[in-house]
Amino acid sequence: MASARFSPRAPDPRQAGIGLRTPHFAALAGSRPAVSFLEVHSENYFADGGPALAWLERFREDYAVSLHGVALSLGSVDGLDRGHLDRLARLVSRIEPALISEHLCWSRIGGRNLGELLPLPYSEESLSVVCARVDEAQERLGRRLLVENVSAYLRYRETTIPEGEFVAEVARRTGCGVLLDVNNAYVNAQNHGTDARAFLAAIDPASVGEIHLAGPERTEDGLIDSHGTRVLPEVWALYEETIARLGPVPTLIEWDTNIPALEVLVAEADTATAVLRRASDRGEGAP
Amino acid sequence: MSAGGLRALQEAFARAVLDGDPDPVAAFIEPGGEEAKRRLAIYGRAVTANLVGALRGAHPVVLRLVGDAYFHEAASRYARADPPRSGDLNRFGSGFGAFLEGYEPAAAMPWLADVARLEWACHEASMAGDGEPLDFEALAHVPLEAQGELRFSFHPSVSVVKSAWPILAIWEANQPDREGTPDRDVGEDTVLVWRESGTVRAVALSAREVAFIEALASGLGLDEAAGEPDWDLPAFLEQLASHGVLGAFRREIPGGPPPISP
Numbered sequence: 001m002a003s004a005r006f007s008p009r010a011p012d013p014r015q016a017g018i019g020l021r022t023p024h025f026a027a028l029a030g031s032r033p034a035v036s037f038l039e040v041h042s043e044n045y046f047a048d049g050g051p052a053l054a055w056l057e058r059f060r061e062d063y064a065v066s067l068h069g070v071a072l073s074l075g076s077v078d079g080l081d082r083g084h085l086d087r088l089a090r091l092v093s094r095i096e097p098a099l100i101s102e103h104l105c106w107s108r109i110g111g112r113n114l115g116e117l118l119p120l121p122y123s124e125e126s127l128s129v130v131c132a133r134v135d136e137a138q139e140r141l142g143r144r145l146l147v148e149n150v151s152a153y154l155r156y157r158e159t160t161i162p163e164g165e166f167v168a169e170v171a172r173r174t175g176c177g178v179l180l181d182v183n184n185a186y187v188n189a190q191n192h193g194t195d196a197r198a199f200l201a202a203i204d205p206a207s208v209g210e211i212h213l214a215g216p217e218r219t220e221d222g223l224i225d226s227h228g229t230r231v232l233p234e235v236w237a238l239y240e241e242t243i244a245r246l247g248p249v250p251t252l253i254e255w256d257t258n259i260p261a262l263e264v265l266v267a268e269a270d271t272a273t274a275v276l277r278r279a280s281d282r283g284e285g286a287p
Numbered sequence: 288m289s290a291g292g293l294r295a296l297q298e299a300f301a302r303a304v305l306d307g308d309p310d311p312v313a314a315f316i317e318p319g320g321e322e323a324k325r326r327l328a329i330y331g332r333a334v335t336a337n338l339v340g341a342l343r344g345a346h347p348v349v350l351r352l353v354g355d356a357y358f359h360e361a362a363s364r365y366a367r368a369d370p371p372r373s374g375d376l377n378r379f380g381s382g383f384g385a386f387l388e389g390y391e392p393a394a395a396m397p398w399l400a401d402v403a404r405l406e407w408a409c410h411e412a413s414m415a416g417d418g419e420p421l422d423f424e425a426l427a428h429v430p431l432e433a434q435g436e437l438r439f440s441f442h443p444s445v446s447v448v449k450s451a452w453p454i455l456a457i458w459e460a461n462q463p464d465r466e467g468t469p470d471r472d473v474g475e476d477t478v479l480v481w482r483e484s485g486t487v488r489a490v491a492l493s494a495r496e497v498a499f500i501e502a503l504a505s506g507l508g509l510d511e512a513a514g515e516p517d518w519d520l521p522a523f524l525e526q527l528a529s530h531g532v533l534g535a536f537r538r539e540i541p542g543g544p545p546p547i548s549p
Contacts, residue, residue: 043375047414048443051485071374077294084374109297113371114304115337115379116330121315125293154326155317158292221329 009064010098011037013248014280016272017066018265019227019255025055027262032062035269037098039066039252045095046087056095066099066210066252067091068179071113074133074147075106075120085140092141099210099250101146101179102137104130104167121156122166127173134174146209147171148179149199151187151216151225163188164202177209180249182239183216184225186232191222196238205246213239213272214254228257230268240275244284248276303327304334305367338366341376342383345410348461349387349403352396361390377414381407398452405454408446408480409487415444419535421528426536433538435510439503440534444482447497451475455491483531496523508539 011017017037020028028038038059045053045067059065072084092100105117120126130147138145149167161169171178180203189196213236215229231239231253243249251272255265299312309324316323339362343350350358365386371379384404393399419440429437448454453474460469477492479500492500495518502512513520527533 043377046375046377048416050413050415050417050444050482052413054485071376073374077297081374087375106297108374109294109301111372112301112305113374113376113379114301114334115341115371115374115376116334118300118330121293121296123293129293153329154323156296156315157317157319158296158315221325224329 009037011064011066011250013250014273014276016251016253016269016276017064018253018269019068020056020059021256021259022052023259024262024265029055029058031262033262033266035063035266037064037066037250037252039068039099039254042067042069042088042091042100043071045091053094060095064098065095066101066250067095067097068148069100069102070117071107071115072102072133072137073106073108073113074102074104074130074137075118075126076108076133077106077129078109078111080133080136081108085137088137089141092143099146100141100143101148101210103148103150104170105150117150119150119152119154119156121158122161122163123158124160127161127166127169130170131173134170134176138174138176144175144177144209146177146179148181148212149184150181151184151191151223153191153221153224155192162198162202163194164199168202168204168207171204171207176207178203178207179210179212180208180242181212181214182242183212183214183231183235186235186238187216187223187225197241200238200242200245208246208249211239211242211249211251212254213251213268214256226257227254231271236271236275239272243275243279247284248280251276300327300330304331305370307367335363335366337376338371338379339363341371341379342366345377345380346383346403346406348406348458349383349399351461351467352399352402352457353393357392361387361393364390377410380410383407398450398454398457401448401450401452401454402457405448405450405458405478405480405489408448408478409489412444412446412480412482412487415442415482418443420531421533421535423528426528429538436508436539437536438506438508438539439536441500441504442481442531442534444480444487445532446480447492447500448478448480449475449497450477454478455489458489479532481530481532488530499523 015036017039018035020038020040045056047053103117106120107114107116107118134145147170167178185196185199213231214227215231216223217226217228253265253268296315303309303312309327313319313323339359342362365383369382384400384407387393387403388400453471453476455476455478456469456471460467477497478489479492480489499512
């Protein structure tokens with residue numbers, strides 16, 4: 001089929017999306033389920049070529065794509081890894097994603113990468129470090145970045161700003177959007193005895209560009225954000241409240257460990273879609 | 288937090304997680320003491336799991352050869368000794384073969400390091416660029432007398448791994464559809480690795496074939512690279528071309544650079 005130049009799709013905010021993982025490539029191409037967007041970890045497509053990138057280029061014909069980075073390390077005092085940012089920029093121009101996101105965390109220091117989303121102390125110093133990195137990334141990519149609140153399994157003595165205010169302030173200072181992870185908000189509240197609703201209430205509804213939902217693992221160390229199970233009922237309740245306040249926002253189900261059959265993942269996304277549809281029909285949220 | 292405190296925190300965190308010294312960073316964490324160390328240990332385990340996980344993904348044959356527990360120990364020691372330089376963990380592991388070569392507990396498996404090197408070559412081949420395909424039609428139009436001067440490039444995924452051990456036989460026997468017993472237990476395998484139609488392939492090369500490929504890669508024309516006419520170069524060239532090993536070619540103009548058009 002001859003077609004004009006590819007134009008990037010925007011996700012339908014009334015229909016949820018799913019995280020795209022390698023075991024689902026063939027099933028997804030075969031069944032083409034009704035989800036509004038696919039999200040991938042950006043770094044998994046940093047290759048110069050090869051089959052993974054070829055699959056993604058195929059899927060982008062049918063679905064809006066969200067690039068979700070795990071390693072730009074917006075909170076590193078060392079500054080951004082320019083090579084990493086260049087590879088992300090190359091992927092952005094190749095895929096023309098509808099959304100681009102990164103985490104509000106750090107993972108790199110002294111040239112060593114720890115391969116994990118490490119929490120920041122929520123302080124004035126962290127705020128200025130993160131905002132400088134977000135500015136640099138947005139400038140290099142020529143696109144608005146969404147930044148995601150992370151799960152944290154420890155708290156720093158140096159934290160002086162409530163997490164919700166920290167996230168909101170990053171968005172206010174840099175003009176970036178927020179990727180609101182409702183499960184992370186719940187995990188942190190459970191693990192640290194804080195208030196998930198206060199966190200969510202601190203975020204400016206107009207700044208939220210995407211929502212993440214996932215299932216955590218219950219361990220003797222508390223809840224761990226493993227993305228390995230269904231979304232908890234308590235998190236669905238928080239999500240419904242959030243959507244009632246924000247109106248329909250592109251919502252993604254993440255599932256990264258114990259990856260189930262594609263149908264299970266799509267059924268979970270359908271549950272989120274039902275919430276989005278109800279809110280849309282009621283005309284909820286900011287116009 | 289005092290100015291510059293974030294750097295001290297991050298450096299101390301990395302020391303705790305990678306170098307096993309949790310004391311400096313524990314002072315930054317509520318409520319300090321043993322509870323802080325217990326919480327840090329969650330991150331220590333997560334970092335190890337992520338870095339070892341990346342190495343597992345790139346080295347399925349080494350993993351199968353040594354088993355889970357052994358692999359985890361070797362990989363986590365490597366990860367702490369030589370942590371990722373890039374945040375893209377798909378690029379982490381280029382030195383795992385060299386690490387295994389000096390890894391005392393693996394001394395009884397002298398071929399293990401080269402198997403890891405072969406797997407890394409395969410891993411890199413899977414991520415290499417798509418390259419420019421060989422233009423068979425243009426090749427067919429090169430006059431016979433000019434063919435010996437042709438210079439070829441290779442597909443970006445191509446590499447050669449040399450070993451004093453039968454690493455290809457070991458690698459083949461430990462693919463998912465095989466039960467693990469190599470077809471032979473001797474050999475000094477030289478393996479050509481490349482990606483063909485999205486699939487990474489590995490085949491053994493003869494000494495003559497390796498010499499030819501290396502000569503071609505160094506920029507020599509076909510005739511010079513071929514050496515003595517005592518082997519079936521056309522057949523080998525046909526194999527390389529039909530399986531996507533060769534990329535673009537160019538004709539060398541005898542006597543220096545081509546004249547510049549006015």
